[in-house]
Amino acid sequence: MIAKFGSSWLSVWLLALGVVLSSCRSSDAAKTEAEPAPGATRPAEAASDAIKVGLLAPFSGPFASLGAQIEGGIKAYLDTQGGNIDGRKVELLVRDDTGAPDVAKRLAQGLIVRDQVDFIAGFALTPVAMAVAPLATEAKKPMVIMNAATSSITTKSPYVVRVSLTLPQVTAPLATWAAKNGIHDVYSLVSDYAPGADAEAQFKKTFEAAGGKVVAADKVPVNNPDFAPFVQRVKDAKPEAVFVFVPAGTQGIAFMKAARERGLTEAGIRIIATGDLTEDQQIDPMGDAALGVVTTHHYSAAHASPENDAFKAAFAKVAGTQLRPNFMAVGGYDGMAAIAAVVRKLGPGKIDGDRAIEAFEGLELSSPRGPIRIDPETRDVIQTVYVRKVEKRGESYYNVEFEEYPAQKDPGK
Numbered sequence: 339m340i341a342k343f344g345s346s347w348l349s350v351w352l353l354a355l356g357v358v359l360s361s362c363r364s365s366d367a368a369k370t371e372a373e374p375a376p377g378a379t380r381p382a383e384a385a386s387d388a389i390k391v392g393l394l395a396p397f398s399g400p401f402a403s404l405g406a407q408i409e410g411g412i413k414a415y416l417d418t419q420g421g422n423i424d425g426r427k428v429e430l431l432v433r434d435d436t437g438a439p440d441v442a443k444r445l446a447q448g449l450i451v452r453d454q455v456d457f458i459a460g461f462a463l464t465p466v467a468m469a470v471a472p473l474a475t476e477a478k479k480p481m482v483i484m485n486a487a488t489s490s491i492t493t494k495s496p497y498v499v500r501v502s503l504t505l506p507q508v509t510a511p512l513a514t515w516a517a518k519n520g521i522h523d524v525y526s527l528v529s530d531y532a533p534g535a536d537a538e539a540q541f542k543k544t545f546e547a548a549g550g551k552v553v554a555a556d557k558v559p560v561n562n563p564d565f566a567p568f569v570q571r572v573k574d575a576k577p578e579a580v581f582v583f584v585p586a587g588t589q590g591i592a593f594m595k596a597a598r599e600r601g602l603t604e605a606g607i608r609i610i611a612t613g614d615l616t617e618d619q620q621i622d623p624m625g626d627a628a629l630g631v632v633t634t635h636h637y638s639a640a641h642a643s644p645e646n647d648a649f650k651a652a653f654a655k656v657a658g659t660q661l662r663p664n665f666m667a668v669g670g671y672d673g674m675a676a677i678a679a680v681v682r683k684l685g686p687g688k689i690d691g692d693r694a695i696e697a698f699e700g701l702e703l704s705s706p707r708g709p710i711r712i713d714p715e716t717r718d719v720i721q722t723v724y725v726r727k728v729e730k731r732g733e734s735y736y737n738v739e740f741e742e743y744p745a746q747k748d749p750g751k
């Protein structure tokens with residue numbers, strides 16, 4: 339098999355494998371190892387003109403899958419570049435924030451002060467991003483948000499840039515679509531923290547402006563929610579649809595299980611949601627219960643484009659074919675691509691935080707999700723939001739895009 343591809347192919351493959359393994363080793367060690375004494379430098383993190391990227395994300399606890407996806411996306415992009423940007427090696431310093439703001443703050447401090455990273459990146463969860471933003475301001479350190487989606491995060495520091503999404507950005511098109519498609523009354527059910535509040539407020543604003551009515555608004559706990567009593571309340575209220583936001587990870591599966599057990603669909607209540615509910619990593623375990631669920635989001639693994647094909651191939655190379663990349667992985671991939679573009683723009687030398695932020699402003703990328711641009715006024719992402727429906731293709735389930743709202747800004751600002 340190897341001989342068939344010849345020795346040059348083999349050496350490229352071995353080189354790529356070496357890049358992947360060496361980056362896995364250093365980051366896995368960094369994730370678990372005790373913090374070294376102040377001033378100490380890890381040999382693997384010492385190369386002088388290397389670009390250092392500190393990655394803060396959850397790799398343990400209930401949101402562990404978010405960190406794995408973001409890290410996979412970053413490594414996939416780096417692998418497409420042979421691990422280098424502009425001839426400079428990229429060192430990824432991976433830290434497990436466990437989803438806790440106080441842990442994240444301490445780790446961010448270490449990355450900035452002791453490790454002297456050029457960029458801090460990752461940030462799956464809003465509370466973590468909010469906690470770290472003042473440190474970015476103090477250190478003038480570019481902070482690249484690869485998921486956290488509460489609208490106001492970019493206002494918390496002039497050094498924050500977001501490549502992912504905002505909840506209002508993906509929610510407004512869903513409310514517009516619902517009002518145009520014969521849905522008149524909706525029960526709103528969101529996770530009880532900042533992105534949920536954003537989603538609830540934007541849905542109500544857009545839906546009621548279009549003539550609809552939000553008949554009730556309920557909130558589920560962020561940690562380990564038991565969806566059964568909430569779903570029962572939805573059923574008793576008999577709305578035409580329930581609008582749902584829950585954070586990506588395992589909660590979507592738990593919600594869909596409760597909806598199936600309580601017979602929401604049989605009661606004639608449609609489920610509409612932001613794409614977090616049916617995100618690509620969790621959709622297969624939901625099975626037929628998810629069929630027909632309509633969501634809006636910026637990325638689906640089923641998006642048909644050469645950029646998405648290249649992304650999925652790169653992701654499979656570093657993370658294996660068992661894990662389907664979701665929108666977090668795309669956030670990691672695009673965030674790293676944006677960092678690379680900024681490094682190339684700035685040229686040789688130490689990364690200056692202010693010049694880096696200027697270089698991010700107005701940046702355009704051909705993302706696996708479609709074209710994206712960093713709004714120079716807000717440092718937030720402008721992108722197409724797609725309306726999708728869950729369908730079965732072969733043995734797997736996908737969010738199949740059928741309508742799009744191009745060039746969506748965050749309406750929350």
Ligand code: PHB
Nearest residue numbers: 463464486487585586614
């Ligand atoms: C967030 O905390 O901002 C967040 C987390 C997971 C999501 C969306 C938003 O799926």
